[in-house]
Amino acid sequence: MKLYSCRFKKYINEVFFIAPNDLGFKLLNIWFKKISFFLKNMPFLFIVPLTLLFVLLIYFLFGKHLVWLTSFLQHAF
Amino acid sequence: MAFIFILRNSFFLIFSPYKIMRKIAAETDFWQVFLIFIFIFAYFKFVYFLKDGPYPASFTFFIFLINFFLMILFFYFLSRFLRKKTQFLPFIFTFSYSLLPTFLWFTSVSVLYIFLPPPRTSSLSGIFFSIFFITYSLIFLFWKMILFYLALRFSTQFGFYRILYMTILFIVWFFPYSVLLYYLKIFRVPFI
Numbered sequence: 001m002k003l004y005s006c007r008f009k010k011y012i013n014e015v016f017f018i019a020p021n022d023l024g025f026k027l028l029n030i031w032f033k034k035i036s037f038f039l040k041n042m043p044f045l046f047i048v049p050l051t052l053l054f055v056l057l058i059y060f061l062f063g064k065h066l067v068w069l070t071s072f073l074q075h076a077f
Numbered sequence: 078m079a080f081i082f083i084l085r086n087s088f089f090l091i092f093s094p095y096k097i098m099r100k101i102a103a104e105t106d107f108w109q110v111f112l113i114f115i116f117i118f119a120y121f122k123f124v125y126f127l128k129d130g131p132y133p134a135s136f137t138f139f140i141f142l143i144n145f146f147l148m149i150l151f152f153y154f155l156s157r158f159l160r161k162k163t164q165f166l167p168f169i170f171t172f173s174y175s176l177l178p179t180f181l182w183f184t185s186v187s188v189l190y191i192f193l194p195p196p197r198t199s200s201l202s203g204i205f206f207s208i209f210f211i212t213y214s215l216i217f218l219f220w221k222m223i224l225f226y227l228a229l230r231f232s233t234q235f236g237f238y239r240i241l242y243m244t245i246l247f248i249v250w251f252f253p254y255s256v257l258l259y260y261l262k263i264f265r266v267p268f269i
Contacts, residue, residue, distance in 0.1 A: 018234045032237070039223055040095035047219045048212075055212045059204070067197045070207040073214055074195035076266040077124045077187040 079108035087177050094223055101174050102167040102231035110173045117141065117180060117268075124187045132263060140258070141268050148172070148247070148269060155243055156233040163233060171228035178221040179268060182214065 021036075023029050038046040059066050086109075089097040121134040121141070131137075149168045157163045189210075197203045229240045255267040 018230065019236070021237045023237060041093050043094060043220070043223055044091065044216070047216055051215045051219065052212050055208055055215065058211070059208055064199050064204075066207045066211055067199050067203055070210045071196040073210070073266070074186060074190055074193075074197070077127070077183050077190065 079106055079112050082106065083109050083112055086174060090174065090177055090224065091220075094220075094227055098171060098174070098224065098227040099231055101170050104170040105166065110169055113173045113176060113180075114142075117176065120180060120184055120187075123184075127187055127190060137263060140263050144258075144267065144269055145172070145176075148251070151247060151250075152229060152233070152243060155246065156235065159239070160233070160235070167232040168228075171232050175221065175224035175228045176269075178217045178224060182217040182221075183268060185213075 021029070021032060023032055055066075086097055086101060118134070118138050121138045125131050125134040125137075149172050153163065153165055153168050193206070197207055225244075226240060229235070229243065233240070233243075235243070251267070251269075255264070258264045258267060
């Protein structure tokens with residue numbers, strides 16, 4: 001029992017060692033919590049489709065500049 | 078043992094970055110940081126053979142160390158100025174682990190350079206590859222941004238706005254510095 005109590009105490013201290021974010025407005029806080037919920041666990045489920053959509057949009061806007069950017073980034077190392 | 082911890086932490090940084098970064102901030106095992114730096118040195122050794130007229134790997138690694146510690150010291154002193162209780166160790170561990178997306182991206186790009194060397198063309202396959210490559214790069218960039226934010230969050234224990242202001246201040250000096258490194262042909266994209 002004492003062991004579990006110690007573990008629980010340690011876990012609570014670990015979780016609450018920083019204060020939760022406060023962005024100043026209630027609505028902002030709600031949206032921040034919603035977005036950060038997706039980014040805290042399995043962020044790639046959220047990031048991959050959104051990034052693909054974003055890049056397709058960029059391609060339709062800038063077209064062949066994307067090809068130039070790829071060539072530049074392939075030399076990045 | 079440190080190698081196993083690195084593998085485990087790196088794996089969980091993909092699936093639950095928040096939870097594992099909180100644990101990394103409390104780490105004290107310096108072998109992990111040492112091993113991460115060895116991997117990075119191995120990467121610089123590898124790309125030395127791919128570049129034309131490169132700087133020695135030890136030199137680029139030394140410049141990387143300067144960049145890395147300049148960044149850490151900047152954030153450490155800034156947060157210490159705002160909050161006296163700030164500790165230095167969490168900065169080293171969290172920022173070392175936040176190098177994971179950087180390391181993976183740079184390594185994969187250099188391997189890709191061997192199999193599909195640039196320049197890309199505006200053909201259909203070139204455009205498809207470009208869309209894939211930019212998506213792939215942006216995914217790593219977003220992952221890096223998440224880890225960077227979490228590194229600052231758990232090292233400084235500050236809120237979102239303070240972290241945002243600190244990052245803006247960082248960009249103010251780091252961007253011209255990166256341009257200088259670009260013109261000196263040391264890093265085209267900063268390795269941080």
